[in-house]
Amino acid sequence: MQICKIEKIVTHSKLHKTFFFDLRMNAKPGQFIMLWIPGIDEIPMSLSHIGDKIGITVEKVGEATKALHKMKEGNKVGVRGPYGKGFEIVGKKALFVAGGTGIAPLFSLIKKYNGEKHIVLGAKTKDLLLFKKELEESNHLYISTDDGSHGYKGFASDLAKKIIEKENFDIVYTCGPEPMMKKILDLCLEKNIPMQASLERYMKCGVGICDSCAIDGYHVCKDGPVFSHEVLKKIKDFGKWWRNASGRKESITI
Numbered sequence: 590m591q592i593c594k595i596e597k598i599v600t601h602s603k604l605h606k607t608f609f610f611d612l613r614m615n616a617k618p619g620q621f622i623m624l625w626i627p628g629i630d631e632i633p634m635s636l637s638h639i640g641d642k643i644g645i646t647v648e649k650v651g652e653a654t655k656a657l658h659k660m661k662e663g664n665k666v667g668v669r670g671p672y673g674k675g676f677e678i679v680g681k682k683a684l685f686v687a688g689g690t691g692i693a694p695l696f697s698l699i700k701k702y703n704g705e706k707h708i709v710l711g712a713k714t715k716d717l718l719l720f721k722k723e724l725e726e727s728n729h730l731y732i733s734t735d736d737g738s739h740g741y742k743g744f745a746s747d748l749a750k751k752i753i754e755k756e757n758f759d760i761v762y763t764c765g766p767e768p769m770m771k772k773i774l775d776l777c778l779e780k781n782i783p784m785q786a787s788l789e790r791y792m793k794c795g796v797g798i799c800d801s802c803a804i805d806g807y808h809v810c811k812d813g814p815v816f817s818h819e820v821l822k823k824i825k826d827f828g829k830w831w832r833n834a835s836g837r838k839e840s841i842t843i
């Protein structure tokens with residue numbers, strides 16, 4: 590583990606902040622780090638920013654993320670990684686489908702992807718749309734909000750379906766709530782478009798030992814978190830079940 594300093598904090602919404610660390614890392618978009626928040630917990634986080642400095646974009650949901658949101662520039666944290674399998678760059682025209690904080694791992698991928706980029710950015714409400722300004726600069730950006738406060742009213746997956754009906758894509762990349770990603774998988778299988786999705790499961794070790802993130806024989810931390818449609822179509826739990834902190838299976842709801 591490397592101990593590093595929080596160099597810069599950017600506040601995006603009442604729930605989201607990006608934390609930049611004084612740490613360089615040779616990582617691939619879609620890979621993740623295990624972030625130790627001293628005295629609290631160690632949690633998995635995708636890299637939203639890869640380059641001179643690494644950055645993570647964090648939604649405040651529970652104990653560890655709330656504690657992180659209270660930290661200040663100059664405070665110290667621990668970082669292990671990068672871990673897991675990231676996204677593979679495929680083709681020359683891609684559709685990116687992000688639901689909520691799911692834009693985090695896709696943001697570094699979008700920056701790296703050299704071809705034509707179409708992005709569906711979805712959130713519950715207008716205030717929770719992340720990186721809108723940066724994304725609209727050089728891409729085809731489509732917005733959806735569940736409450737209709739900005740852009741298309743409805744789920745990102747429904748808007749993505751409309752775009753897929755009109756345009757041809759070499760690949761679809763997605764990250765967000767699992768029911769959304771399951772809909773994208775089914776659509777891509779039906780249309781015969783390759784797809785890759787970044788999954789979330791409860792993680793403790795991050796390196797394939799503890800089994801917390803086991804899903805139908807795969808470890809999300811080691812075999813994923815990014816999986817291709819070929820693997821996802823075989824995972825029966827995808828979009829249906831996940832395991833909580835004690836390892837008990839719980840149904841996934843939106």
Ligand SMILES: Cc1cc2nc3c(=O)[nH]c(=O)nc-3n(C[C@H](O)[C@H](O)[C@H](O)COP(=O)(O)OP(=O)(O)OC[C@H]3O[C@@H](n4cnc5c(N)ncnc54)[C@H](O)[C@@H]3O)c2cc1C
Pocket residue numbers: 621630632633634635636645646647648649650651652653654655690693694788789790791792814833
């Ligand atoms: C590979 C990977 C990459 C991730 N990248 C990001 C990221 O870029 N940005 C980000 O904000 N979050 C990301 N997460 C999720 C993040 O790790 C969890 O939100 C965090 O661990 C919650 O910790 P907590 O102590 O704040 O919440 P807890 O107190 O542990 O939990 C609060 C609530 O969130 C739920 N929860 C906790 N962890 C998860 C999870 N993994 N999946 C679904 N629900 C969960 C719990 O069931 C509970 O209801 C990622 C997770 C994985 C596995």
